[in-house]
Every structure is written in structure tokens, then in C-alpha cells.
Amino acid sequence: MLTLLNLLSAVALLIWGTHIVRTGILRVFGTALRRLLSQNMSKRPLAFIAGILVTAVVQSSNATAMLTTSFVGQGLMALTPALAIMLGADVGTALMSRVLTLDLSWLSPLLIFLGVVFFLSRKQTRAGQMGRVSIGLGLIVLALQLIVEAAAPITQAQGVKVLFASLTGDILLDALVGALFAMISYSSLAAVLLTATLAEAGVISLPVAIGLVVGANIGSGLLAFISTNMQNTAGRQVALGSLLYKLLGLVLIIPVLDPLAHWLDTLNLDVQSLVIGFHLLYNSLRCVVLLPTVGPMARLCAWLLPERPEAGGRAKSRHLDPSALDTPSLALANAVRETLRVGDIIDSMLNSMLGVLRGTHTAVAQELRERSDDAEALYSSIKLYLAQMPREDLGEQDSRRWAEIIELAINLKLASDVIERMLRKIQQQKTAQRRSFSEVGLDELASLHSQLMANLRLGLSVFLSGDPESARQLLREKRRFRAHERRLAHAHVSRLQLKVVQSIETSSLHLELIADMKRLNSLFCSSAYVVLEHADTGALLPEKVQDN
Structure with missing residues (x-):
């Protein structure tokens, strides 16, 4: 024996x-x-x-x-x-x-x-x-x-x-x-x-x-x-x-x-x-x-072993492989890929918002809820996946990357909630109250929306690459966005003095959307600070870069 x-x-x-x-x-x-x-x-x-x-x-x-x-x-x-x-x-x-x-x-x-x-x-x-x-x-x-x-x-x-x-x-x-x-x-x-x-x-x-x-x-x-x-x-x-x-x-x-x-x-x-x-x-x-x-x-x-179509319901994670949890570098790479999927969902939701603003996409309520649910499901999967990683085995660089992923996932989840709320406001204004934006106001919101989409994509690129130069560019774009947002808010108030009926009817919604886009832009640009805080370049100086 x-x-x-x-x-x-x-x-x-x-x-x-x-x-x-x-x-x-x-x-x-x-x-x-x-x-x-x-x-x-x-x-x-x-x-x-x-x-x-x-x-x-x-x-x-x-x-x-x-x-x-x-x-x-x-x-x-x-x-x-x-x-x-x-x-x-x-x-x-x-x-x-x-x-x-x-x-x-x-x-x-x-x-x-x-x-x-x-x-x-x-x-x-x-x-x-x-x-x-x-x-x-x-x-x-x-x-x-x-x-x-x-x-x-x-x-x-x-x-x-x-x-x-x-x-x-x-x-x-x-x-x-x-x-x-x-x-x-x-x-x-x-x-x-x-x-x-x-x-x-x-x-x-x-x-x-x-x-x-x-x-x-x-x-x-x-x-x-x-x-x-x-x-x-x-x-x-x-x-x-x-x-x-x-x-x-x-x-x-x-x-x-x-x-x-x-x-x-x-x-x-x-x-x-x-x-x-x-x-x-x-x-x-x-x-x-x-x-x-x-x-x-x-x-x-x-x-x-043919591929089977996924059953209906919330999106399921594709890259969060449990067998990679013992290998931090692989597990973190999997979490990054899944977080970028959440970014793609946010990008799609923003596209839907532009269609609603222009009146070319009216039936988005159910589609919007499904995308928001998908973002919520993937965010929860990423959070639970990272929670299972043995933190004591992470080196300094991996610990920093772990925190970056969590931060961006949270920001993207918050962004999906903001976008969903914005679209509900727009649809309620157009369907229940039968009001629409003026041509000038619509063009202003569309231009701000276009800049917001570009900053989202640049922010995801900065998160993926960790390139300090791209991070600096993202902060410059953030400042330009804020200056643009202020000009549009002032321009809207000036139109109210001219007593433009459409501007008066949609004034509250117009200013709320601008404020919501400002918040979204801050969420999308947060990845730049993470990169520059740890880059040995001296690029992030308080007197040169100011947060919103």
C-alpha cells in the first residue's frame, strides 16, 4: 500500500x-x-x-x-x-x-x-x-x-x-x-x-x-x-x-x-x-x-461540431476565457478585447442617436434597450472575470492595466445609461409633444455629435495602444470639444433673444443634450489621463491640461 x-x-x-x-x-x-x-x-x-x-x-x-x-x-x-x-x-x-x-x-x-x-x-x-x-x-x-x-x-x-x-x-x-x-x-x-x-x-x-x-x-x-x-x-x-x-x-x-x-x-x-x-x-x-x-x-x-447560433437574450462574452485566469497577461488581454466590444456597442448607440436627432430613425426604443442590456451584461462579465484574477500575483504593470480596464468598463457602462436617457428625452419631445429642433440647432447638435463620436474612437485607441502622443491628442480634442460646447450653448441663448419658436420650444432639451454630450466626452477621454500619468514624458502638467 x-x-x-x-x-x-x-x-x-x-x-x-x-x-x-x-x-x-x-x-x-x-x-x-x-x-x-x-x-x-x-x-x-x-x-x-x-x-x-x-x-x-x-x-x-x-x-x-x-x-x-x-x-x-x-x-x-x-x-x-x-x-x-x-x-x-x-x-x-x-x-x-x-x-x-x-x-x-x-x-x-x-x-x-x-x-x-x-x-x-x-x-x-x-x-x-x-x-x-x-x-x-x-x-x-x-x-x-x-x-x-x-x-x-x-x-x-x-x-x-x-x-x-x-x-x-x-x-x-x-x-x-x-x-x-x-x-x-x-x-x-x-x-x-x-x-x-x-x-x-x-x-x-x-x-x-x-x-x-x-x-x-x-x-x-x-x-x-x-x-x-x-x-x-x-x-x-x-x-x-x-x-x-x-x-x-x-x-x-x-x-x-x-x-x-x-x-x-x-x-x-x-x-x-x-x-x-x-x-x-x-x-x-x-x-x-x-x-x-x-x-x-x-x-x-x-x-x-457545427457552430450553433446563440439563443436570444443578452450578449455573451466571447473572449473571457476562464482557463487564462492563471496567466495574468493573457487574462488581461482577453478583458481588453471584451471591453472594446462594449465600446463598439456605445458607438452603435451613438449612431442611433444621430438618426433620432435627424428624424431618420424613429423606432429605436426596443433596439436601444437591447443594446443597453448588452452593454450591462458585458460590463458585468468583465467585472466578474477580473475579480477572479489572483491580484497578489500581478506585477506593477499588470495591476495598473487591471485598474485601467475596470475604469474604462465603468465609464462605458455609465455612457450607455446617459445615451439611453438622452434618446428617451429626444423621442418624448418629438412624439409626445410634437416638437422638433430648428435647422440651425439640429446642425449644431449634429456637429457636436460628430466630434463626440471621433473622441470615443480615439479614446478606445488610446486605451488599446497606450500611446502617449495619441493621449495628448485626445486631451487636445477634449479641450476643443469643451470650447465648441460653450459656443453652441451661447449661440442657442442668442437665438432665444430672436424669439425663434422652435428654439424656444426645445430650449431645455437642447441645453440638456449639450450637457449630456459634455459628460459623455469626459467619460470617453478619461483613458488619456491614465496613459499620461504613467508615461515618463512629463506630458501631463496641471498648468497645461485641465479637466472638466
Whole structure:
């Protein structure tokens, strides 16, 4: 019982070490990896190589699968290059299994010691996060040693020998057992290493070991597909394609299993090296041969898992991937994209307001309420998503970005409420009281509205880019807007002295709309202050820039 517990704890330590390495690498290089994987990789070899490299860095094909399915689900990547990346990830994990089987016993204590020193002394810095990665690598090496040591007594037990004696080389049965190994250990690498240990001890034959390795690959595919259960259809299509490729590999290996086993027996290598070598050879050949078929596979996955139209009701978030919460840079990028969606809704609401002002768009009440509800729903999703992020793990720059996103989301939500109230006022004036603006007054409001739309779009651009020069331009536009708003208010009062009937009837509404637009402009331009407060340019000076 103690031996079994030691084995399970060693496997758990391997899983935990892999998790630490993955999260640490993503926290340090998450933005760079995101940029690499989210590029439009039209060339399949480039996507294939990217999958190998990213998997080698994060030490886990499951981590690469999580990133890739997330990007496809967010519309950052097409399905075809994503499948090529997944094939590369299979090769990458086989390469790492070969590297991690080398004699690295001296490396584990060194990595853990250095990692703890850097992580505890500089926790919130890049060096501290690299210390976290070093701890994870040390735990992986240590776990691999413990797995081999814990499995040795088990392989000598009579019950285990009888159990594995029932595996006589039936590739389907062996693959099923290998898949179970991978799913129980939550790692195809652990399953492959355990298989190599059993084969080295003579508990299983080489053909059985080959079947278990093939099954371990299928088990990792099943794990990836199950983990995407909560994602949208596009993300699940990637995991489905990866699983189908691994099942196809099983079909391709069946006819050549016996000749391959005999050929491997002729090599002058120990059994453990043969099993690990087969794992690398099998994944490499399978993925290279199947790489040209990613296009047809993408179409098959789209046919098997078609996109379903969203049910009616409020808008649903597209980019707030829960699996990215452990990686602040990725989670913040997702929140930024969702916040920009709220900005698009505000832009659409402002367009509707111009149509109502000119009388070309009269039936907007229901449409307006739906858009306002959409903005409310997305704002709530963004707020809850950011609340789930571990704030203690955020560096100074990420903490600042977190606050910027919250601030802009709040401002956009307030803007949607102001616009909804403005449109209700306009419609009530035109329908209930049968009053309309004068031609001059309408042109003035339209010009102010046009300037407001431009400032909204510039404000969103400043929020996205963080460019100080664009932020200065936004503040200049804000001052111009205020000067324009004052001129229009004075011009309206001057028209009242001329006793223009339409101006007198709509005077209160006219001035209220100007005041509301002024408030909207302040909300849209707030992102400039956030950028300039933290830009090392001295651009934000109290005597030069005054708020409203």
C-alpha cells in the first residue's frame, strides 16, 4: 500500500511541477507566446514548428492545447493552423520526454534551491517568476526519479505480473489500458515513463509497451477534449481534431505493429530506450505524414461540431476565457478585447442617436434597450472575470492595466445609461409633444455629435495602444470639444433673444443634450489621463491640461 502511495504521490508531483512550469513561463513570456500563436500562420510548417517550440518551453502539450483552443475560441486563429500547431505539440512533448529521461539527478536540487532563492526574494519581478519556473523544473526531474524508484517494487509483485500478463499484444486492448494510464495520471509523459519502466523490468513485452504508448497519446487527446467542454464550439473543434489525429495514428500503426516490434528488437539498445525512442519516432512520423491533411480535418471537425447560433437574450462574452485566469497577461488581454466590444456597442448607440436627432430613425426604443442590456451584461462579465484574477500575483504593470480596464468598463457602462436617457428625452419631445429642433440647432447638435463620436474612437485607441502622443491628442480634442460646447450653448441663448419658436420650444432639451454630450466626452477621454500619468514624458502638467 505504501509503495502504491509513493507512486501516486510521485505522479502528482510530476503533474504539479508541470503546472508550475507552465504558469511561470506564461506569466513571464505569456504575451510573447500569445503573439506567436495568435499570428495568422498561413504556412503549415511554420505553425507546426511553433507548436513544437511552445510545447518545449511550457513543458506540456496540454498547456499548448489550452492556449490554442483559447485563441481559436476567441477568433484570433483559424482552425487549420491550430490543428498544425497541435500536431507540432505532439512532437514537442515526445522530444521533452526524451530529454527528461537523461541522467539529471544532479540538476533537481540545484534547480529547486536557486528557484526558491529567486522566487522568495523577488516574487513580483520577472526574475522571481523565473525562479518559480526553476522550482517546477526541479520538481519534474525529482518526480521522474521517484516514479522509477516507486514503480520498481510494484513490477516485482506477483499480482502485477499476472495483471500485465493478460496483455498479450492486442493493440486495441493495450491502447485502451495506455489511455487509462494517461487519464489517471493526467499526463501522457508519466504514462510513457511508467510503460518504459515496466518494459525494462520485463513485466511487459515490447509490442505491449508500444500499444500502451499509442494509447497514452490517445488518453492525452481525451483529456484535452474533456477540458474544452466549457469552451465554445470553435475551441472544442481544435481538441476534437487533435483527438481524431491520435485515433488515426492507432489505425495506421496496426498493420505495421509486428514488423516494427521485430525491427526494434534487432537494435542494440535497452528496452527503456526503445520505448522512449518509439514514442519520439511514432509521434514525429505520424505528425509529419498527417500535416498536409489539416485542411480536410478542419472541415471534418466543423461538420462534426457545427457552430450553433446563440439563443436570444443578452450578449455573451466571447473572449473571457476562464482557463487564462492563471496567466495574468493573457487574462488581461482577453478583458481588453471584451471591453472594446462594449465600446463598439456605445458607438452603435451613438449612431442611433444621430438618426433620432435627424428624424431618420424613429423606432429605436426596443433596439436601444437591447443594446443597453448588452452593454450591462458585458460590463458585468468583465467585472466578474477580473475579480477572479489572483491580484497578489500581478506585477506593477499588470495591476495598473487591471485598474485601467475596470475604469474604462465603468465609464462605458455609465455612457450607455446617459445615451439611453438622452434618446428617451429626444423621442418624448418629438412624439409626445410634437416638437422638433430648428435647422440651425439640429446642425449644431449634429456637429457636436460628430466630434463626440471621433473622441470615443480615439479614446478606445488610446486605451488599446497606450500611446502617449495619441493621449495628448485626445486631451487636445477634449479641450476643443469643451470650447465648441460653450459656443453652441451661447449661440442657442442668442437665438432665444430672436424669439425663434422652435428654439424656444426645445430650449431645455437642447441645453440638456449639450450637457449630456459634455459628460459623455469626459467619460470617453478619461483613458488619456491614465496613459499620461504613467508615461515618463512629463506630458501631463496641471498648468497645461485641465479637466472638466
